[in-house]
Amino acid sequence: MSLAAVSGINIVGAGLAGSLLAILLAKRGFKVTVYERRADPRVANAERGRSINMALAARGIRGLTLAGVLDQAMSLAIPMRGRMVHEHDGSAGLQMYGVRPEEVIHSISRADLNRRLIEVAAQLPGVDFQFGQLCFGFAHDKDVLELRDEATGRIHHAAAQPTIATDGAGSAVRAALQEREIATVREVPLDHDYKELTIPGRDGKHVMDPNALHIWPRGGFMLIALPNPDGTFTATLFLARAGANSFEQLRSGGDVDAFFSREFPSAKALMPDLLREWFEHPQGSLGTVYTRGWHMNGDVLLLGDAAHAIVPFHGQGMNCAFEDCAELMRMMDEHHGWAGLFEAFEHERRPNTDAIAQMALENYQEMRAAVLDPEYRRKKKEEEELEKKDPNFIPRYSQVMFHPEIPYSSVKRAP
Ligand SMILES: Cc1cc2nc3c(=O)[nH]c(=O)nc-3n(C[C@H](O)[C@H](O)[C@H](O)COP(=O)(O)OP(=O)(O)OC[C@H]3O[C@@H](n4cnc5c(N)ncnc54)[C@H](O)[C@@H]3O)c2cc1C
Numbered sequence: 001m002s003l004a005a006v007s008g009i010n011i012v013g014a015g016l017a018g019s020l021l022a023i024l025l026a027k028r029g030f031k032v033t034v035y036e037r038r039a040d041p042r043v044a045n046a047e048r049g050r051s052i053n054m055a056l057a058a059r060g061i062r063g064l065t066l067a068g069v070l071d072q073a074m075s076l077a078i079p080m081r082g083r084m085v086h087e088h089d090g091s092a093g094l095q096m097y098g099v100r101p102e103e104v105i106h107s108i109s110r111a112d113l114n115r116r117l118i119e120v121a122a123q124l125p126g127v128d129f130q131f132g133q134l135c136f137g138f139a140h141d142k143d144v145l146e147l148r149d150e151a152t153g154r155i156h157h158a159a160a161q162p163t164i165a166t167d168g169a170g171s172a173v174r175a176a177l178q179e180r181e182i183a184t185v186r187e188v189p190l191d192h193d194y195k196e197l198t199i200p201g202r203d204g205k206h207v208m209d210p211n212a213l214h215i216w217p218r219g220g221f222m223l224i225a226l227p228n229p230d231g232t233f234t235a236t237l238f239l240a241r242a243g244a245n246s247f248e249q250l251r252s253g254g255d256v257d258a259f260f261s262r263e264f265p266s267a268k269a270l271m272p273d274l275l276r277e278w279f280e281h282p283q284g285s286l287g288t289v290y291t292r293g294w295h296m297n298g299d300v301l302l303l304g305d306a307a308h309a310i311v312p313f314h315g316q317g318m319n320c321a322f323e324d325c326a327e328l329m330r331m332m333d334e335h336h337g338w339a340g341l342f343e344a345f346e347h348e349r350r351p352n353t354d355a356i357a358q359m360a361l362e363n364y365q366e367m368r369a370a371v372l373d374p375e376y377r378r379k380k381k382e383e384e385e386l387e388k389k390d391p392n393f394i395p396r397y398s399q400v401m402f403h404p405e406i407p408y409s410s411v412k413r414a415p
Contacts, residue, residue, distance in 0.1 A: 002336050007031055010158055012135045013167035017304030017321040019117035023067040024329050026124040035147055037134040041115045051196060053226045053234045055315030056106040057401040063322030069120050073113055077106035078227045084212040085371050090266045094212060099387050103402050107226040137176035143299045162338050163300050169289060169309035174302055183293035190286040190311055193247055194238050197277050199270045201231025207270055215367060216264050220245055222368035223264050247283055286311050288357050294346040298338025308353035313364040314400060316356050355412035
């Protein structure tokens with residue numbers, strides 16, 4: 001079917017990618033229906049204990065710019081110019097992310113950005129958000145979406161039209177494609193989990209430098225903290241699930257208290273609610289999802305985490321999902337049929353998403369250990385000097401974060 005012959009598109013999942021995509025498609029004149037299992041975030045509260053804030057960088061900015069929502073997003077963000085590395089002895093030093101003033105990344109709340117994108121999309125003609133609607137697959141006779149109204153339990157079907165599934169790392173649409181032997185999926189769980197905690201502000205002001213991403217690297221594990229506009233920081237502990245220094249060992253308040261006193265005394269001093277939050281906040285799991293077969297004819301396409309969830313250590317999951325959206329728009333100008341478009345999309349994007357999946361895993365090692373190594377610091381300094389002298393030299397980190405014109409796969413291939 002030609003792109004022009006279709007007026008309506010379904011999106012499954014009104015997360016970051018789904019809501020951005022709704023704006024981009026509506027601006028191209030499509031009628032967009034978005035099915036989201038959660039309640040409307042404009043009226044419901046965010047999930048308790050999940051206040052994820054993320055690093056937004058150039059690839060994400062490209063997608064937001066294309067949708068005309070960059071200013072709206074940036075009004076929620078705080079620039080971070082480098083990593084503030086906190087050592088065991090309480091000393092801290094800033095390692096800059098780039099050599100140019102504009103080479104910063106931006107701390108932004110996932111929930112706030114998502115809500116803002118939904119607000120913008122909902123105002124566009126032709127966009128219809130259906131909240132509280134869980135998609136659980138396709139009807140077997142026809143390629144139509146099967147949905148359940150979460151409030152009433154009513155099962156209903158959505159009209160067959162191209163569907164873009166942005167239903168996240170645990171995608172039900174991906175599972176349906178897998179069941180039909182269209183997608184092959186390899187899920188590789190990380191053996192480290194995470195927990196979010198808070199560093200409150202004092203009189204509404206940040207108690208540490210707000211323009212930095214703070215890291216307490218401890219070799220096998222780490223604590224990080226990103227600033228929020230309300231003067232707080234969201235801190236995240238990344239730690240092995242089991243074994244020495246692990247979540248499994250932190251059972252009682254005494255265990256947690258002793259662990260933070262030993263490993264992160266400077267951060268602990270700033271966390272008056274540590275123990276309460278520790279037991280109230282969930283322990284989240286992480287992993288990488290590799291999928292082959294992102295599409296079914298011209299009917300269904302997986303995009304964002306649904307196709308390629310990655311670990312968060314390069315701060316690229318959302319950035320990559322927004323780049324997916326921008327790339328899909330670019331490719332719509334080059335293709336006349338949905339089947340060809342979806343096929344070409346996977347063909348072009350998968351080498352890149354595989355590359356960032358690998359680089360994100362490697363960056364965990366860099367963040368939790370290498371940043372402490374004098375040899376690593378010497379090399380970084382050398383790179384910085386070289387970059388200042390030679391405009392053609394761009395370090396790998398900068399290529400990923402600040403240079404969306406360089407595909408992830410080229411970054412990874414470079415020596
Ligand atoms: C701790 C942590 C830190 C992170 N830090 C960063 C960072 O610094 N930078 C960065 O770029 N990325 C980061 N990420 C990754 C980022 O959050 C994801 O890559 C991004 O949210 C992916 O967007 P998405 O729209 O594909 O999926 P999601 O944002 O997960 O959205 C999926 C949506 O689909 C809905 N849904 C799910 N199942 C169904 C269903 N069956 N039917 C209907 N709706 C459904 C969900 O409710 C949700 O609204 C981080 C992730 C984590 C966990």
